Amino acid sequence: MVQFVGTRHMIDLVGAIGLDGLFRKLAAYIEDDFARWSEFEKTPRIAAHSKSGVIELMPTADHELYGFKYVNGHPQNPVQGLQTVTAFGMLADVATGYPEFLCEMTIATALRTAATSAMAAKYLARKNAGTMALIGLGAQAEFQAYAFKSILGIQELRVFDIDPSAYPKFMSNMAQSGIRITKAASAEEAVMGADIITTITADKRRATILSDNMVGAGVHINAVGGDCPGKTELHRDILLRSDIFVEFTPQTRIEGEIQQLDADHPVTELWQVIAGEKPGRTDAGQITLFDSVGFAVEDFSALRFFRDCVQDTRFYDDIDLIAEPADPRDLFGLLAISGSRPALALTL
Amino acid sequence: MVQFVGTRHMIDLVGAIGLDGLFRKLAAYIEDDFARWSEFEKTPRIAAHSKSGVIELMPTADHELYGFKYVNGHPQNPVQGLQTVTAFGMLADVATGYPEFLCEMTIATALRTAATSAMAAKYLARKNAGTMALIGLGAQAEFQAYAFKSILGIQELRVFDIDPSAYPKFMSNMAQSGIRITKAASAEEAVMGADIITTITADKRRATILSDNMVGAGVHINAVGGDCPGKTELHRDILLRSDIFVEFTPQTRIEGEIQQLDADHPVTELWQVIAGEKPGRTDAGQITLFDSVGFAVEDFSALRFFRDCVQDTRFYDDIDLIAEPADPRDLFGLLAISGSRPALALTL
Known part of the structure; x- marks a missing residue:
């Protein structure tokens, strides 16, 4: 059986x-x-x-x-x-x-995606990160929020979705989380003061959820929503300022944010950081990006x-x-x- | 649900x-x-x-x-x-x-493999085929026997397995089939007078279940057992005398009997025969071979x-x-x- x-x-x-x-x-x-x-x-x-x-x-x-x-x-x-x-x-x-x-x-996929994001942020976000911007309040949003609370101790969320009807669902599901939540009027407002920015929008097109001016020094970006050819969330200039971490390079070149970059643009595989072969975050001013597409492992x-x-x-x-x-x-x-x-x- | x-x-x-x-x-x-x-x-x-x-x-x-x-x-x-x-x-x-x-x-795989074999033989065996040799009495054997009876009207089987303990199981399962069954002392004896030869042995190595002298004019060979790299059942010379029919050429080149041949050796895909694009059997003396490995369709x-x-x-x-x-x-x-x-x- x-x-x-x-x-x-x-x-x-x-x-x-x-x-x-x-x-x-x-x-x-x-x-x-x-x-x-x-x-x-x-x-x-x-x-x-x-x-x-x-x-x-x-x-x-x-x-x-x-x-x-x-x-x-x-x-x-x-x-x-x-x-x-x-x-x-x-x-x-x-x-x-x-x-x-x-x-x-x-x-289980929603749980593992959120757990992977938070696990990666443990290596890539600043040690004292306490505030996360969450852009996109779809099916994955609460899972990300709870995972970052459980694993990183995130205490404050700044959230935004283009669809106003997404808020009541999110707020209701987060009511017992103990996390302080601020509704932002725009993605720009959401990222203000955030140590970590999580993007989990679902539109199947090349979108610019984050533009270059929205990302300050020291931020960790957890880019989850872009996950197939033609579907991205970040402006290319952000990628050029970031140290980029991926799951499995051949797949991420096809599906991830880095499909916008040259095929030989340097990236680090997350396992190398976990295994101690490569550094994760090395200084407080660095912008780190986890270009997450989800991998079979x-x-x-x-x-x-x-x-x-x-x-x-x-x-x-x-x-x-x-x-x-x-x-x-x-x-x-x-x-x-x-x-x-x-x-x-x-x-x- | x-x-x-x-x-x-x-x-x-x-x-x-x-x-x-x-x-x-x-x-x-x-x-x-x-x-x-x-x-x-x-x-x-x-x-x-x-x-x-x-x-x-x-x-x-x-x-x-x-x-x-x-x-x-x-x-x-x-x-x-x-x-x-x-x-x-x-x-x-x-x-x-x-x-x-x-x-x-x-x-369901045993059923579909046998149904595919018999369906192919409908196009490739001689119209009056009534006797089949069945070499290899493993898990697939009875399925092949019943499918050829149901679809082609096979009335007589000549069977052989190197393991004597395979016969009682097979004979018991075929007791109500209405098919006349002759136990042969060797593969050579089994193929004597057979219109169709079905090989379904399972050893994972390059074996020669059929040698060239065992295959006479007009026979249809249903080669089912060879189905991965390094695993074949027929001597190469048989292939060179046969008109070869396959399911999906790129897969059969890797897994089928034709892995023994040059990569450009001519083969016909079975669907072409069924769709009327290519002939199946064209004369009574021709040796036809269905090099079956099983395909997703x-x-x-x-x-x-x-x-x-x-x-x-x-x-x-x-x-x-x-x-x-x-x-x-x-x-x-x-x-x-x-x-x-x-x-x-x-x-x-």
Whole structure:
């Protein structure tokens, strides 16, 4: 049998663990996997583009576990009440190829993206960072806010969205967070005095959420919303003033903010910082940029984390995804074909 | 919710439909999709190799549906009582990216492989073919036998396996098939007088199941067992005497029997025959070879078929693989985070 964590179980599990502990531990899983980066088989995700969006498979593996995520991105989905991004993922045993763990990842992706952002900021933001600007109050916003509170101790948020109707949802979800929240009248106003700027807008086009004059010395930019060809959030001049950190360079060159730069523009892979091979932030005046697009290793870490969480709990179901004949050569024997007349007429 | 057909439901569904009707209709689905080949987004499968085997993702899509299969190949699995191949697959809506149908495919892959073989033989074997040699009595053997009976009307089988213990399993499973079965003492003996030769051995190495002198004029060879780099079943000289038909040339050059030939050796893609663009068998003396490795479109067809089969039946479960917030921007709201103490202590 394969262990399955569906949406209901994921919701209950998150509630049972609590967000603070969950974000800290999930970030630790991601950090552990980034620290052993060379052990992973890495490839840019495999994308199928259509006129309405993209469907992607994101596989990776170490020597023991194989993982992949199915994820879509359909910017027009909300118009018909559907989510832009849905996802699910799986872990399998490399030694046998048998799937072991199937998991909803719509919620899990939001959690892992936020945990990765905050984990990166731990290395890249100024040590005393206490205020974050949050631009874009869509589905990912609260996850980012809670992760930065849990992992970095962010106490104050300055938030902006072009859609006024996004605020009530956000404020309601943040009511018990203990974070002071200021609604800004513009992106310019939101970034004033912020130590960290997080951009998580979703429009599928080359946008300029941040212009060059909005980014002062010492700021850390957590750029999450730009994540496919033709979709960016930052003005190119900001990139030229920043030290840029990425997940997996070949993928980020295609999908990230740095698609605006020359293909040989210097970037640092985040794992190099975590493994101690390269410095993160080196001085208080430096502008650092985490050009986040999401990488398969983060999903692998999240799947490992949730698999470990649910063992010996009631937060999963066993499902019969894989046939298990007593004699592996006798798959046909499972069918127990009888000589009797078919009971179901095919009308296809 | 996503419709899920697990192993139990698949077994019951196959029993309810009956193998004859199932193979004929499944082959028709595959044939329909081969006939509209250009509508599919096609790519060689994405493989992750380890020392014990391979794990692959096989995606494809038309303008309406996206499908992929997860499948492994671990030749040493049977030693520990596990299957060499397990699989599952999924269909999603291209327009929204939402997954719609999740299906076990260990059994479904065996069914679709056999249906594809028999469908190909309909175009490539002699019209009066009545006898088939079946070499290799592993997990796929009975599926091939039943498919060729259902689709081509094969009445006689000449079978061989190097492992004597494979016969009782095979004979027992075929007891109600109505096919006359002759156990041969060798592969040479099995092919005597056969109109069609099906090879489905599983050893992961360059083997010679058929040598050149074993293949006479007019025979159709259905070569199923060779399906990854370094794994072949036929002597190269047979290939040079045959007209070769493949599924998707770039993948078969890597994985099929034709990995033994020059990269520009002429082959015909099966869809061209089905669409009427190229001839199949042109004379009774010709040797035809279907160099089958399995392609994503066949899995797509099988997923479509089983999805259509289970609508308005009891042969599936609804599972909550995808989160469905009432407001797509309010994914966080699903979590219903309370201020209370976490109930589950993390001990990871």
